[in-house]
Amino acid sequence: MVEDKSNLILPVILCGGSGARLWPTSRDGKPKQFIDLLGDYSTFQMAVRRVVSHEIFSRPSVILGSATRFIAVEQLAQIGVEADIILEPIQRDSAAAVAVAACRAARRDPKAIVLIVASDHVIEDDAAFAASCEAAIEPARQGHIMALGVVPHRPATGYGYIRLDNPIGDTGAFKVDRFVEKPDARTAQSYVEQGFLWNSGIFLFRADVMLEELERFQPATLAAARKALEHAVTDLDFIRLHEASLRLAPKTSIDYAVMEHTERAGVLPVSFSWSDIGTWEALWDVSTRDRSGNCLRGNVEVSETRNSLVISDDILTTVVGLDDVVVVTKSDAVLVTARHRSELVKDLVTSLRAQQRPEASEHIRMERPWGWHQRVDRGARFQVKRIVVKPGGSLSLQKHHHRAEHWVVVHGIAEVTIEGSVTLVREGEAAYIPAGAIHRLANPGRIPLELIEIQVGSYTGEDDIIRVEDTDGP
Known part of the structure; x- marks a missing residue:
């Protein structure tokens, strides 16, 4: 059992990807990891709870894109967990994210043990997961980059596989002979019969070991990650990586970048139930x-x-x-x-x-830090929305060139600012905002504010917003 806090595993949860195979439920604005696909919690919340439920883990870090940062904050608050949130201004796949995580950990302790997990995995037995991570600590300390390899229960074609080599002492782990890509059905059956393991994408390693292997096999990624972290800025409660630096990192996964090349790869066979719910069939399963x-x-x-x-x-x-x-x-x-x-x-x-179909990426209901809005109807010169503002929430001070707006309050009290004049609008009352008028909507009450917004004008697109004072959301 790990007791010294300096030896705790540093969990890092990767939240990239849009989950396109689970469209139309999963879209860019709210991808699959933030959706309660299986019950009361999203898979992101499940992943966070999994690494705070055992004493071997320290405070988690979360790496995700800027567009979903407020969803992550809200879902963390719902489960009562605090985490370091690192924002990627552009997507660069898992190699860059792992490099950032290893660099941050090495600043504190070069030999720190880092755990990389995805936010969209389903693992039914959290205790077995924690026990597996604990079992992988010793071979990781010895310098192996450990993967958790799942014992397959069927010849799946949607997963990569790991072929085992010699044992790593008496740790229960093995050196990796090779990683193999997703096979066809016949090859998958052969892999299962030969004792291959599923590659779960869960990795555990010493920070300095990962940095050495990145320097050897992917120096451009490591250099970009170091610069992006060096020039990162603190934005509210977020650590925002430097975009120009991160852009220099090749867009590739940690599997391609390091794991398929390194001689230091190890694997611990695990038998807990695991799925990455990458498709609708996987969710059904x-x-x-x-x-x-x-x-x-x-x-x-x-x-x-x-x-x-x-x-x-x-x-x-x-x-x-x-x-x-x-x-x-x-x-x-x-x-x-x-x-x-x-x-x-x-x-x-x-x-x-x-085809530039908005349905490909955008939900009708759009989450915002102050609440959410949902399109009800839209025509050539109008759009109708339902808007809900959290208690204490406030939209940006803004104006529109091409549309006027009518707000009808159906629940709660709205604080409406139009050209500097502030008015309280109650249930059943309405406010009119002419095109070009600087305005703001806020909820001064203790209950959610709900209203119907009717936009009328020559253009009602989301990009017809000039923010005079930005509060992180239109």
């Missing part, structure tokens, strides 16, 4: 199902349907006489796919983005 093999959530009815995943947040969704399908209904998009072909959803999203 880890979900509770009824006697017909169906996972049904929301406003859903099915008949003569088996082994299917059907989800609807809003409108009634019905499926009749189909097997092995995925049907996901959102207010602005519907997905229907064969369950075993659900990995192709990412290609669909790529196509939608090429």
